[in-house]
Amino acid sequence: MLSEKDFIPKQYTSFVQTGSFEWSAPSNIALVKYWGKKENQIPANPSVSFTLNNCKTITKLGFEKKENNGSFSFNLLFEGKPKPDFRPKIEKFLQRVEEYLPFLKEYHFTIDTQNTFPHSSGIASSASGMAALAMNFMSLERLLNPDMDDAYFYNKASFLARLGSGSACRSVKGNVVVWGEHKDFEESSNLYGVTFPYVIHDNFKNYQDTILLVDKGEKQVSSTVGHDLMHGHPFAQQRFEQAHDNLSKIKEALVSGDLESFISITESEALTLHSMMMTSMPYFILMKPNTLEIINRVWKFRRETTIPVCFTLDAGANVHVLYPENDKVKVLEFIKNELVAYCQNSQYICDEIGNGAQQIA
Ligand code: DP6
Numbered sequence: 001m002l003s004e005k006d007f008i009p010k011q012y013t014s015f016v017q018t019g020s021f022e023w024s025a026p027s028n029i030a031l032v033k034y035w036g037k038k039e040n041q042i043p044a045n046p047s048v049s050f051t052l053n054n055c056k057t058i059t060k061l062g063f064e065k066k067e068n069n070g071s072f073s074f075n076l077l078f079e080g081k082p083k084p085d086f087r088p089k090i091e092k093f094l095q096r097v098e099e100y101l102p103f104l105k106e107y108h109f110t111i112d113t114q115n116t117f118p119h120s121s122g123i124a125s126s127a128s129g130m131a132a133l134a135m136n137f138m139s140l141e142r143l144l145n146p147d148m149d150d151a152y153f154y155n156k157a158s159f160l161a162r163l164g165s166g167s168a169c170r171s172v173k174g175n176v177v178v179w180g181e182h183k184d185f186e187e188s189s190n191l192y193g194v195t196f197p198y199v200i201h202d203n204f205k206n207y208q209d210t211i212l213l214v215d216k217g218e219k220q221v222s223s224t225v226g227h228d229l230m231h232g233h234p235f236a237q238q239r240f241e242q243a244h245d246n247l248s249k250i251k252e253a254l255v256s257g258d259l260e261s262f263i264s265i266t267e268s269e270a271l272t273l274h275s276m277m278m279t280s281m282p283y284f285i286l287m288k289p290n291t292l293e294i295i296n297r298v299w300k301f302r303r304e305t306t307i308p309v310c311f312t313l314d315a316g317a318n319v320h321v322l323y324p325e326n327d328k329v330k331v332l333e334f335i336k337n338e339l340v341a342y343c344q345n346s347q348y349i350c351d352e353i354g355n356g357a358q359q360i361a
Contacts, residue, residue: 007100007156007191009101009102009141013146014145014146016065016144017064020110021060022060023132024357025134025161025172026052026055026056026131027127027128027171028050028167029314030049031047031048031049031262031266032045032269033272034047034167034180036236037166040163041162043166043180046178046181046185047178047179048176048177049167049177050175051170051171051177051356053351053355055123055351057113057125057132058114058132059113059132059133059135060110060111062112063109063110065106065107066106070105071105073105074110075109075111077113079113090133097134101160103140103144107140111133113132113133115129126167129165131158131168131172134158134161135357135359137160139359155192156192158173158193166179169192171356173193173355174353174355174356175200176196176254178193179193185251198255201257203257204262207322207324207325208351209321209322209353210323210349211318211321212318212319212321212335212340213348213349214288214291214319214343215318219315219316226276229280230280233279235279239276249265250262250265253265259324263302263308266310267312270311273313273315286315287317290317294319294342297342298310307323307330309321309327321339
């Protein structure tokens with residue numbers, strides 16, 4: 001396991017004047033949820049997620065050597081246009097990672113970014129966005145230090161992405177990623193995500209995630225504020241212990257192919273996440289009436305058909321409907337006939353488990 005110090009480069013052996021890279025990084029959906037953190041983006045409990053395939057951020061990073069004048073210098077384009085709203089987030093990210101990427105103030109950057117999913121769909125773009133940016137910075141660092149091996153490259157990319165947004169560290173690799181120290185995962189770390197190290201049962205091959213866009217509006221409470229409310233939360237300790245237990249159990253389910261167990265852990269985690277929000281002080285609710293309608297209809301459909309479809313939620317009103325590839329036709333028919341009515345403008349996104357960040361030639 002690597003420590004924070006391992007990510008501070010000793011010296012660079014090469015010189016690079018100018019160039020560019022382009023990477024895509026996907027979103028991910030947690031099965032066991034990260035909710036609550038310590039200083040420096042250290043998670044209060046371990047989590048595990050499916051890396052997605054279609055919901056991605058594509059970021060091109062141009063760089064040009066400049067005099068180190070003591071400040072960061074970058075242009076930021078979102079879908080080809082300047083995006084001043086995003087600058088503070090990037091600025092903060094650069095500050096957090098500077099210690100680990102000491103070349104940052106020696107270049108002027110052009111960050112040109114776009115998402116494959118509709119803007120303001122309520123889908124968190126911070127995970128995919130921070131992961132894509134981290135990959136690009138690692139490509140540049142590898143030019144400065146050509147001896148870097150692949151393992152270090154990906155671990156450090158995940159480490160940097162985490163400093164941008166915790167869940168982003170799970171978007172670097174596929175298909176199932178664990179983040180946070182856990183007794184069943186020897187290589188697991190609080191500092192970066194690692195690929196699920198056991199053979200996953202074929203039941204989960206190409207597992208499907210159809211994201212129902214229930215509410216595309218701005219969230220009332222950001223994840224960052226929500227995490228913070230776990231400090232002093234009356235159920236925090238039990239919740240963190242439960243996450244450890246659930247990670248052990250879902251590990252067994254992923255290996256054995258036990259869909260029943262997978263479903264009960266996944267759905268319980270989603271509802272627990274939202275119950276933590278409802279029992280915070282101040283309390284808040286991110287689900288909408290249509291979120292609950294969809295959940296009830298998923299349960300009814302599962303009861304009546306025995307098709308192993310289940311739901312999970314992130315920090316918002318949207319519902320992720322998860323199911324095996326074999327059941328795709330029937331579940332999509334169900335979604336179109338019964339669930340789309342509860343989506344804003346009938347919008348949903350078909351996704352599935354994927355491989356993680358990719359460099360674009
Ligand atoms: C509910 O990673 O968005 O999606 O670290 O403050 O950027 P920050 O939070 P973020 O939190 C995600 C919370 C979650 C659960 C999860 O993805 O594990």
